[in-house]
Amino acid sequence: MESLTDTTAIITGGASGIGRATAHSLARRGARVVVADIDADAAEVVAMEINQEGGHAVGVRCDVADETAFDNLKAVALDRFGSIDVVMNNVGVLTRGLPDHLPVTEWQRIININLLSVVRSNAVFLPLLVSQGHGHIVNTASFAGLFTYSYDRLPYAATKAAIVQLSEGLHLYLRPQGxxxxxxxxGPVATNIAASLPGTFGPEIATRGPGEQFPVLMPDVVGEQVAEAILHNTFMLYTHDQVRDVLVERASDWNDFITRRTDQFLTRLSLVTRTD
Structure with a gap:
């Protein structure tokens, strides 16, 4: 998109973290924003912040697991602002537990919220965007969907990997249509996503991150990255450029990559055991 001025953006999970930061970044560039979140009060607070800064926003309660949620968002956006130009599917929840302890119901919950919410969003908004011949979709995935660094949150990682693939297919289909x-x-960003954790299934385990080379970013930094990616029609947006080195390393020899990762984990586990 060449400009965000006088466009309308819908952001799910917009009341905190990356969603909130992106809402402010888009508003500063002239977009009207529908801040959608399961926390209605928090969504309204973000909308109020934007309005007080001279922008235009509305807060809407939205449970992306609800089959009618996106129809409601579409109606609100068109009624309030008259158009829909940007849709950011930004909701993500976590679960935690060893693979043999996670119940199937947890897999179902994570898939329904993280992945099927994007499918439901597409079902509502793609026909509109295709018919008007312009717009932009942002899908929030994760480093966890690009390479494996833990096994205690496999449903989250699996859904984020699926979102990467879904987005690639959408790009092939939608880019020629404008x-x-x-x-x-x-990568690591200071958000409240851990609040979605229901607790640990099975024994307590140490949480592993993607690597010490990836510092924790503030959401405002990522919000600006998203706004610029929309304006420059950027497909893959890494928050940390260093991840390319990891992906190149894996692609060069995937078998060696996963073997070394496993060996590193076993070494750390051995050290922790001896320390205990």
Missing amino acids: IGVTVLCP
């Missing part, structure tokens, strides 16, 4: 697609793959 619609941009960005897949946002954040």
Whole structure:
């Protein structure tokens, strides 16, 4: 998109973290924003912040697991602002537990919220964007969908990997029709996503991150990255450029990569055991 001025953006999970930061970044560039979140009060607070800064926003309660949620968002956006130009599917929840302890119901919950919410969003918004011949979609994935660094949150990682693939397919289909697609793959970012954890299934385990070379970013930094990616029609948006080195390393010899990762984990586990 050449400009965000006088466009309308819908952001799910917009009341906190990356969603909130992106809402402010888009508003500063002239977009009207529908801040959608399961926390209605928090969504309204973000909308109020934008309005007080001279922008235009509305807060809407949205449970992306609800079959009617996106129809409601579409109606609100068109009624309030008259158009829909940017849709950011940004909701993501976590679960935690060893693979042999995670119940099937947890897999179902994570898939329904993280992945099928994007499918439901597409079902509502793609026909509109295709018919008007312009717009932009942002799907939030994760480093966890690009390479494996833990096994205690496999449903989350699996859904984020699926979102990467879904986004690539959408790009192939939609870009020739004038619609941009960005897949946002954040590394460590200071958000409240851990609040979605229901507790640990099975024994307590140490949480592992993608690597010490990836510092924790503030959401405002990522919000600006998203706004610029929309304006430049960027498909793959890494929050940390260093991840390319990891992906090149894996692609060069995937078998060796996963073997070395496993050996590194066993070494750390041995050290922890001896320390205990």
